[in-house]
Amino acid sequence: MNSIVEFLKRREVLLGIVVLCMIAIIGSINPNFLQIRNLISVYNDTSILIILALGQMLVILTRCIDLSVAANLALTGMVVGLLNAAFPGFPVEGLIVLAVLMGACLGAINGAFVWLLGVPAIVVTLGTMSIYRGSIFLLSGGDWVNAHQMSPAFLAIPRQLFLGVPVLSWMSLIVIALMVYITRFRPFGRQFFAAGGNPRAAFYTGINVGFVQFRAFVISGALAGLCGYLWVSRYAVAYTEVANGFELQVVAACVIGGISIMGGVGTVAGAFLGALFLGIISNSLSIIGVSQFWQMAISGAVIIIAVIANSRSEKKPGRIILREAVAADAIDESARGDTRPATGQ
Amino acid sequence: MEQSAKLPIPNTLSTPLKSLLVRWETFLLAVFAAVFIAFSVTSPYFLNVWNLSDATFNFTERALIALPMAMLIICREIDLSVASIIALASVAMGYVAQTGADVPLIVLTGITVGLLCGLFNGFVVTTFGIPSIVVTIGTMSLFRGITQGLMGNQVLRDYPFEFAFFGQGYVYWVFSFQFVLFLSCALLFYILLHRTNFGRRTYAIGNNPTAAEFSGIKVRRHKMILFAMVGVMAGVASVLLTSRLGSTRPAIAFGWELSIVTMVVLGGVNILGGSGTIPGVVIAAFLMGVVTFGLGLMNIPGIVMNIIIGLMLITVISIPVIMRRIQQHRSRHL
Numbered sequence: 001m002n003s004i005v006e007f008l009k010r011r012e013v014l015l016g017i018v019v020l021c022m023i024a025i026i027g028s029i030n031p032n033f034l035q036i037r038n039l040i041s042v043y044n045d046t047s048i049l050i051i052l053a054l055g056q057m058l059v060i061l062t063r064c065i066d067l068s069v070a071a072n073l074a075l076t077g078m079v080v081g082l083l084n085a086a087f088p089g090f091p092v093e094g095l096i097v098l099a100v101l102m103g104a105c106l107g108a109i110n111g112a113f114v115w116l117l118g119v120p121a122i123v124v125t126l127g128t129m130s131i132y133r134g135s136i137f138l139l140s141g142g143d144w145v146n147a148h149q150m151s152p153a154f155l156a157i158p159r160q161l162f163l164g165v166p167v168l169s170w171m172s173l174i175v176i177a178l179m180v181y182i183t184r185f186r187p188f189g190r191q192f193f194a195a196g197g198n199p200r201a202a203f204y205t206g207i208n209v210g211f212v213q214f215r216a217f218v219i220s221g222a223l224a225g226l227c228g229y230l231w232v233s234r235y236a237v238a239y240t241e242v243a244n245g246f247e248l249q250v251v252a253a254c255v256i257g258g259i260s261i262m263g264g265v266g267t268v269a270g271a272f273l274g275a276l277f278l279g280i281i282s283n284s285l286s287i288i289g290v291s292q293f294w295q296m297a298i299s300g301a302v303i304i305i306a307v308i309a310n311s312r313s314e315k316k317p318g319r320i321i322l323r324e325a326v327a328a329d330a331i332d333e334s335a336r337g338d339t340r341p342a343t344g345q
Numbered sequence: 346m347e348q349s350a351k352l353p354i355p356n357t358l359s360t361p362l363k364s365l366l367v368r369w370e371t372f373l374l375a376v377f378a379a380v381f382i383a384f385s386v387t388s389p390y391f392l393n394v395w396n397l398s399d400a401t402f403n404f405t406e407r408a409l410i411a412l413p414m415a416m417l418i419i420c421r422e423i424d425l426s427v428a429s430i431i432a433l434a435s436v437a438m439g440y441v442a443q444t445g446a447d448v449p450l451i452v453l454t455g456i457t458v459g460l461l462c463g464l465f466n467g468f469v470v471t472t473f474g475i476p477s478i479v480v481t482i483g484t485m486s487l488f489r490g491i492t493q494g495l496m497g498n499q500v501l502r503d504y505p506f507e508f509a510f511f512g513q514g515y516v517y518w519v520f521s522f523q524f525v526l527f528l529s530c531a532l533l534f535y536i537l538l539h540r541t542n543f544g545r546r547t548y549a550i551g552n553n554p555t556a557a558e559f560s561g562i563k564v565r566r567h568k569m570i571l572f573a574m575v576g577v578m579a580g581v582a583s584v585l586l587t588s589r590l591g592s593t594r595p596a597i598a599f600g601w602e603l604s605i606v607t608m609v610v611l612g613g614v615n616i617l618g619g620s621g622t623i624p625g626v627v628i629a630a631f632l633m634g635v636v637t638f639g640l641g642l643m644n645i646p647g648i649v650m651n652i653i654i655g656l657m658l659i660t661v662i663s664i665p666v667i668m669r670r671i672q673q674h675r676s677r678h679l
Contacts, residue, residue, distance in 0.1 A: 067603075113659065117663050117666045117667065118666060119659070119662050119663060119666060120616045120617060122478075123610055123658065123662050124662075126607060126610075126655075126658065127607075127656070127659040128659070129603070129655070130603075130651040130652060130654055130658075131651075131652050131655040131656060131659075133648065134648050134649050134650075134652030135652065137646065137649060138649065138652070142646075240648065245599075245600070248482055248485065252483070255479050255482070255483075261476045261478060261479050262476065291494065291497070293494045293496075293497050293498075293595075294490065294493070294494040295490070296489055296490030296493055297486070297487055297490025297491045297493070297494045299486050299490070300483050300484060300487025300488070300489070300490045301483075303479075303482065303483030303486060303487075304480065304483040304484065304487065307473075307475050307480065308469065308473050308475065311473045311474060311475045
C-alpha cells in the first residue's frame, strides 16, 4: 500500500515539475508572463476549470463520467442571470446558494439514473447534456442576459480582491482545500476510491456503490452550479451556448492529472495540476507569439502524451490480460445494475 | 459469475415470431411507425416524397459513421473524434481543391485522411492499452485543433462544380446519392457484422476480451481494423458533407460525435459492449431523422429538438431496465 502511495505522489510531483518548467520556459520567452499580477490573472482564469475538474474527479473515481457539467453550468448560470435581471434586489448570496442547490439537483438527476436504474453514466449524461442545454433556450427564448441587466453586486463578487487575489480564485482554493480534506481524511471521501477501485470488495465492506456514485454526481452538479454563477458573473453575459464543449476540457484536465478513467485512482493535486496545465496553455500562447488558433491542437496533443505517459508508468508487463479480466468483471457487475454478489442459486 | 453465465447472448438473429416481437428493433420500428403516423396527421407537408427525400439529408452522413461506430462500441471501444476527423478531412480536401485537383483526387484525399486518423486512434489505443474514450477525447481536440490552426477563420470553397454531386445529386428520382450510399453501406455492414467471422469475433471480443484473446482472436488487430473503418467512414461522411455545404469551415460537423453515439445507443447497442445489431442502428437513424424533420416542419428550433432526442435516449434506455425490475419483482413474489 505504501509503495502505491509513494508512486502516486511521484506522479503528481512529476506533473508539478512539468508545469513549473512550462512556466519557466514561457517566462524566458516573455518575462512579463512571470509578473505576479499576470500569474494571478492566469490562475483566476483557470479557477472555474479547476473547480469543475475536482467535481469531475469524484465522478471518474467511481467509474462514471459526467458529460453534462457544462450544460448544467450554463443552465444554472442562465437561471441565476434571469433571476437577477428580474429581481435586482434579491441578495446575491441567496442566488449563489440557489445556484449550488439547483446544480446539485441537476446532478442528482444524473446520479439517480445511475444509482437506481443502473444506466451507464455516459449515456445518461449524454442525454441530460442535450436536455439541460435545450432547456436554457426554452427559458431564455434564445435571448442574452447582458451586463447592463445584471445588478452591480451580482457582477462584483468574483472580482472583489481579498489579499490582492480575486474572490473567484479564493473560491477555487476553498474548494481545493475541502476536496483534499474530504478525499484524504473523511470516510465519506474514501468511499469514492473504494467504490471505483473495486466495487465488489466495496460492496462486501458495506458500501452502497450506487449511492456513492449518486453522491459523486450531486457534488459534481453542485460545483457546476456554483461555476454557473461564477461564469455568468465573471463574463457578464448569459446565453444558450455558454461553455459549450467545456465538459471535454474538464475531463481532459482530469485525464492529464492522472485520474484513471477505469476508476479508483486519482488525487486532488492531479486534477488541480491537470486543470492548471490546460489553463496555462490557453493563457500563454498569445504571450509567446503562437496563434490562438493552435490552442486546441496543443491541448489535444498534451492529453494524448499525458495519457501515454501515465499508462506507461502504470504498465505491468504481462499482466494486461489479468487486468482486463478484473475490469471485465466490474463492467459485468455494473451492467447488471446492482451490486448484489452472485450467490449461485 | 454464475449469473453472467445465465445471461443470454443477445446477438443471435433468430426468427421465431415470439422472439421477433420482444426484440428491441421491433420496439424501435413501432416507435418509428407511431411517430411517422403522428407527423403525417399533424402536418400536411410531411407526406411528400420530395420533402421526405430532403429529410434524409439530415441524418445519412451521421448514420454512415454510426454503422462502424456500432461495431466499435460492440467491441467495447468508442471513437469520440469522428466529428473532428470530418473537419480535418474536409480541410485537406479544401486545400487539395485549391490547387485545382479534379474530383477523384479530392475524394481520395478525404477518405485517406479519415483512414489515417482512424489508424492513429487505433494505434494509440491498442499499443498503449489506454481506454479509447480518453484517447479519442484527446484526438478530438487534436484533429479539430489542427483544422483550426491551419485555417484560422478563413473559409475554403474552391470546389469544382462536379464535386457537388456527392452531397446534392440524385441517383434516381427522389433517391439521393447520399441515401443510396447509406443503404448500400448499411447492407454491407449488416453482412459484415451478422454474416461473417469478422462479425462473430467482434461480439466475442465485446462479450469477453480475455476469452477472445485465449481463443486465438487477434484482439488488438481486430480493434485496429475497426478504428480504421470508423476513420474511413468519417472520411466518406466528410466528402458528402463538404460537397453538400460546398465549403469548409473549422467548425464543420461540430458536436456530431455525441449525436452519432446517441444514434448507436438508441439503436440498441449496449454502450458497455457485447450486443447490438446493424438493423437496430439503421432504424434508430431513421427515427432520429424523422423526428428532426417532423419537428422542423412544426417550426421547432434545433436546440429544442435536442431536448427531445435527449429525452428519447434516456427513456429508451431506462424502459427495458424498469421492465426487467418489474419482472424480477414479480417472479420474486410468486
